[in-house]
Amino acid sequence: MKPNCLALSALGRRTAAPPISWLMKAALARPQLISLAAGFTDPATLPVSETRLLARQILKSAAPGRAALQYGTTAGEERLRRLTAERVRRLDGAPPAGAYSPERVVITHGSQQLLYMATEALCDPGDVVLVEDPTYFVYLGILQSHGVRGCGVRLEGDGLDLGHLEAVLNRLKRQGELPRLKLLYLVTYHQNPTGTTTSLEKKRGALRLLRQFESAAGHPIYLLEDAAYRELGFRGQAPPSALASRGAASRVLYAGTYSKPFATGVRVGFGLLPEPVRTAVLRIKGNHDFGTSNLPQHLLAAALESGIYDRHLDVLHRRYARKAQIMQHALAQEFPPQAEWRPPAGGLYFWVRLPGRIGTGVASRLFKAAVAHDVLYVPGQLCYAPDPARRRPDHEMRLSFGAASEHEIREGITRLGSVLQQELDSRDSRAAKRA
Secondary structure: OOHHHOOOOHHHHHOOOOHHHHHHHHHHHOOOOEEOOOOOOOHHHOOHHHHHHHHHHHHOOHHHHHHHHOOOOOOOOHHHHHHHHHHHHHHHOOOOOHHHOHHHEEEEOHHHHHHHHHHHHHOOOOOEEEEEEOOOHHHHHHHHHOOOEEEEEEEEOOEEOHHHHHHHHHHHHHOOOHHHEEEEEEEOOOOOOOOOOOOHHHHHHHHHHHHHOHHHHOOOOEEEEEOOOHHHEOOOOOOOOHHHOOOHHHOEEEEEEOOOOOOHHHOOEEEEOOOOHHHHHHHHHHHHOOOOOHHHHHHHHHHHHHOHHHHHHHHHHHHHHHHHHHHHHHHHHHOOOOOEOOOOOEOOEEEEEOHHHOOOOOOOHHHHHHHHOOEEOEEHHHHOOOOOOOOOOOOEEEEEOOOOOHHHHHHHHHHHHHHHHHHHHHHHHHHHHHO
8 A cells, every 4th residue: 555545544545436437537538439338318308498497587586596596404495305205205106194204305416425425324334235236336336435245136027036135134144244234225216227117016025024134133224215217217107116115214215316307417316314314314414515505406496396397307208218219229230139138118228138148347358349449338247246145247238328319329339239249259269269
């Protein structure tokens, strides 16, 4: 270790560079590169004129303008908290209840800040968090920086494999590690990276299992539901959140965002949190920033009340459904028939499994060849926690159709298909020589 690093805290020394940082840097450093990696939203759909109108309405008179330009409270703007609680309740189709109280809402700088603060409030170094296998790789960076171990639980077509969840909980109990288990983290709508949506039955089953093991753990075990992609569905009705389950009010931490459904630049997210987690998060947030930027909160409240937010969602649904169809068609044309994927019903991603266990990791021949051909994807290996209970798969990739244009989607998949075919041909050639 370099001597000048010795002054850093254990967390400062431990925190690795997030993969998202170098993926974004690579895209910016090479303008000709087509990035199918970063989960950016579609630039053409960003609501510029609508936001200009909202800003003019807020700033046209002194009183509301000054309120929007002044500091706010740590918990967030009262009107936005009320609208947020009511919106989540209506999405769940639930009656008014304590789980949807505005008093439980915390407005944050994006849902990412909520995920970070909730983990910081609950976890110490050496603790354990259960995650989907695979999961949102940026959250794995939060765990790594805090010295928290992620344990993977297999995914099925409708969410978590409850049988495997129970087996993992029993294994932790036998190993005496259950007291270190603090929460289960799920991305429940159009999951990043696989596109899977978790059924309400699976959420309720997970909550029941966590409750069963709380006595042995000696403390509550929470379910952290990341619903960042909930409002980006373009096919079918999404199931209710875990908040609609019995007993959820005291055990579910619900994380949502206005960034992806409206404009990523506003960077406004939110959480509905039980006590004592909410109080702990507010104290941490008070030390972070003592309140999310106030002007974007007023803009979003006005967008929700005016109907602009919902009209913009309609635009996004049509746009992303179209781009998903284009990527689906390109994959069918350019990728080998052995490759596997499932068309998403929402979100921003395709999750592709490649044939013959072809490596897709950062050090793989395929990834290097893809970058050399100016196309970038997220290696699937990054989306698996470093769990010693299993090997991390290395034959998958995440492809995003969010920010890429229709032409870039077609061209990017063509380039990927070409390097993939070259890798398959090279493998066949090496196998023939060995024979």
